[in-house]
Amino acid sequence: MIQLKRNKTHYFYIEYKNDQCRHNVMVPVSALLKEYGEEITSDEVFRRARCKKCGFQGNNQMHLVYVGESTLAQIGSAVNTDGQKDLEVYC
Numbered sequence: 001m002i003q004l005k006r007n008k009t010h011y012f013y014i015e016y017k018n019d020q021c022r023h024n025v026m027v028p029v030s031a032l033l034k035e036y037g038e039e040i041t042s043d044e045v046f047r048r049a050r051c052k053k054c055g056f057q058g059n060n061q062m063h064l065v066y067v068g069e070s071t072l073a074q075i076g077s078a079v080n081t082d083g084q085k086d087l088e089v090y091c
């Protein structure tokens with residue numbers, strides 16, 4: 001379990017394990033903290049994450065990654081400009 005407030009410059013890379021959709025998203029940790037509070041942990045994000053395209057939830061792969069600007073450019077296909085909107089988190 002990771003306290004996300006210690007990793008504000010990091011991103012979550014979430015890969016939904018649904019073969020029909022194969023959607024994945026990059027979500028900045030700072031956006032999660034802003035929306036869900038400073039105390040949210042990696043476990044909570046993982047549990048709540050659901051694919052907004054197909055509604056798939058569970059058995060997802062999730063990585064906490066640090067990405068600089070150049071890295072983001074290289075993996076552009078996994079990122080969209082409003083990436084955090086592709087992550088649906090609910091209570």
Ligand SMILES: [Zn+2]
Nearest residue numbers: 021023051054
């Ligand atoms: Zn999906």
